[in-house]
Structures are given as C-alpha cells and as structure tokens.
Amino acid sequence: MAPEPNRLLKVWRRVLERRLRTRLRAKVSIDIHDNTHTMLTFQRHRARFRLRLHHMFLAAPDDVIQALADFVRHGDAEASIRLDKFIERNKAYIRRLSPEKMRKRLRLDPVGRHHDLGRIFDRLNERYFQSRISAAITYGPAPRVKGPRKSIKMGSYSADSRVIRIHPALDQPVVPRYFVEWIVFHEMLHHVYRAKRGDDGRRCVHPPEFLDHERRFHDFKRAQAWEDDNLDLLLRARVDG
Template identity: 85%
Template sequence: MARAKKKNLAKKRSSPAGRIAREQQSVAPEPNRLLKVWRRVLERRLRTRLRAPVAVEVHDNTHTMLTFQRHRALWRLRLHHMFLAAPDEVIHALADYVRTGDAQASVLLDKFIERNKAYIRRVSPAQMRKRLRMEPVGQHHDLGRIFERLNERYFRGRIDAAITFGPAPRVTRPRKSIKMGSYSADSRVIRIHPALDQPVVPRYFVEWIVFHEMLHHVYRTRRGEDGRRCIHPPEFLEHEKRFHDYSRAQAWEMENLDLLLRARVSA
C-alpha cells in the first residue's frame, strides 16, 4: 500500500499540468519584484540627469502625481506609476523641474500626465470625501448655510460640491500670503481658510470667497495658447463681478489683509 501511494504521488508530480505550473512559477516574476526592477531603472535614469543620488517611491495616488524633496545630496521623489516607463523627454523634463522648477518642463509634465490619466485610479468624489474631515460649521460662520444660499441665488442649486473649513496650517513665522479658499475638482470639495472664522470678518466677505470657489466648479482649469494652465479665464472673472457685494468685499480685503495674515488659528 505504501508503494502504491508513492507511485501515485510520483505520477502527480510528473504530470504535464503539474510540470507546466512549476515552470510558470519559476519563470514568471513576482509583481513586487518586477516593480522593484522598474523603480531601480527609473532611479538610474533620473540619477544620470540629476547627477546626484536618487531614491524613488512609486505610488497609486489619485490626485498628486509627483512630489520631491532634497535631503543633503539625496533627491527623494514620490511618483505615480505612470512615470515608470516614461520616455526620455519626460525624464529630462522631470529632472529639470525638480532641479530648477523650469516652467517649460512643468508644462511638458502636465501634458504627459494628461495623456496618461487613464492610468490614474478612479475614485468617486463621494469616496474621496469619506477620507476628509468635514467641518463646515465654525465658531462664527456656518459655511454650509452660506453655500446653500449662494447655490440657490446664483446657480439654481446646480453646484454639486461640499464645503468645509480647512485644517489649521502649521505656521511658525508671520505669513506673507494667505490662500483663503481652494476647490478640488476630484473630490468636489471647497476648503475655506480657518482664519476667516473670526467675528471681525464680515459675512459678505466670507460669502465672496465661497462664491469665488464655487465658480471653479463651473469654470475648470484649462490651458492657454502658450501651454500654461489658466485658472481664472476671462469669463470666470466677469462672472465673479456678479456677486452682490463684489466691490465691498474687495475693499474690505484691501483694508484688512494684515488682520488675516496675523490671525492665529488653533488646531
């Protein structure tokens, strides 16, 4: 009985199906190993261009395609996986952008990302919002109510977006500028700087900032004839003037910008 079992076991091991499976296992590279090979090739290509040590981390983000920082002589880059097989001209532009912030290189990289956006993992705006901390109600201003009233008054309720106060920025030195609002087309979320949530900041000014960001939902970023991104096209600026307190809000900003720059926001 023992011998019969051994023979059957031997037959199973020497069967064509089993042999093919073993050969495939020994030949086919593991996905992680293949990724490491491509990453090392990319590091070598960038190292040649930057003439410095390079460490690349590959990600599958849905929004930020590339970030970088320099730690002494080492360049650390976080890149979307679309860059793994990028052509030489894109690698050259990437090196120029990292090294000097070259404007033409930035344009070329934007075009490359646009051509390869099919490789960006699709995540619905609702799914992206679940990852965010939504806090539309502040101590002095309710962004949700402001958004709803502006949406009905100017857009017939057609703006499908969410709104929140942004997180308190980590600032150790006096601000020289302030980004009072932003709009993410991916998540369809409007963020308002928490420095605006003060009793001295009038409601009409907060409304103007919210209205401005709502217009970004209507007028998407596009490229001009020179290839540069145009965030505020002429029709955007004309539409913004329809805001009922447009001149008054502009005047308040001119007179009180220092107040917003000095504002201390608690986390």
C-alpha cells in the same frame, strides 16, 4: 520575499526625491497620491520644495523629471506641455473613484465658531447657481507655519472630491460675512470653470469668463476693498491646529 508594498513605495519616493533634488538643487519632499484629477501640486517653503504627485511619476523617465523640475522652478510653459503629454499617455493608471466615495473618506467640518460655511454655500448655490453645484464645503486644517505668514491661500477646490476648503483664519468675528461669501463664491466658480491652457501654453486657472462671472457677486468691490485693508489681519491670525 518581495518587499511590502508600503516599504516599496517609500523606496521609490526617496529615489524620486533624489532625482528632483539634483535638478532643483534644493531640498525636496514628496507625497504620493492616487487622485483622479489633480496629478501634481507644489509649494515652496523657503529652501524646500513640497510636491504632491500622482504615483505615475514614480517611474517617470528623465526627460519628464527634468520637465517637472523646470515647471516647479520657473513655471516653464514647454515643461507644462510635456507634463500634460506624459499624463495623457499614462491616464490608464488613474483610478476612477466617484466624488461621493472620496468625500466619505474626508472629515468635513463646515460649522465654525463665527461662520457656518454650509449655510453660506447653500444660499449662494440657490442665489447664483439654481442649486446646481454638487459639492461639499469645509474648513481646511490650519497649515503649520513658523513665524509670521507671508501669504495665505484663503480657499481651494478639489475637482477630485468636489470639496471646497476654506482657510480657518476666516472664521473670526472681525471677518465680515460678505467677505467669507466672496471666497466661497470664488471657489464655487472653480466647479463651473475648469482650467484652460492659454496661447502661450501656460495653464490658466482663472480664464476670462471666470473673472467676468466673479464680478457678478453682489459685494464684489466691497469684499476686495476689505481684503486690501485687512490682509495683514488674516496673515497674523492664530488658528487652532
């Protein structure tokens, strides 16, 4: 009998984890997805690498696995180019699914105890984008961390589902509304400006035109100053899981 699809996927994932572990010489955990835009993301937590990869990588040849390891470890520009070529050759495996259908599978929770992200998004959309940004917004899940945070990703934008996620640590009475607005505005700009590759071959998610546009935010300098003065407050924030 042929193995069940889910069991086969687990086997291939474990094989891929082992292939990367031997190259990174560190613990590796992998989630396999079927996204339509973002083919790979990764984070490093102490001695462990956590990757989210499109299923096309399950049977990738050794040179691509080595490029993936080089990109994850050092952000190597040549490795990034090699990965882009691999993705381009295998784009037939990318399933086409509309953002609307993808959002139906997600739990969207934009109303916080102190900041309503939906209202903030709508007002910014009208003020700065003539209400042309067709995206959804929500508070993201509280990341599981042990001990004090050393960094915090305050927002993210998924081009696959067109969903903006805001870190729940921002939903506090001490966090001013203009600061939350700035973070939302920043993520809305990712809907407008897609990542580009620079002259050095590196992928740039904040091209110059993105940064120029961000400075048009009405409280840009005040929001930056508040972040500089209160980053520790956000790092220490306790949020519900």
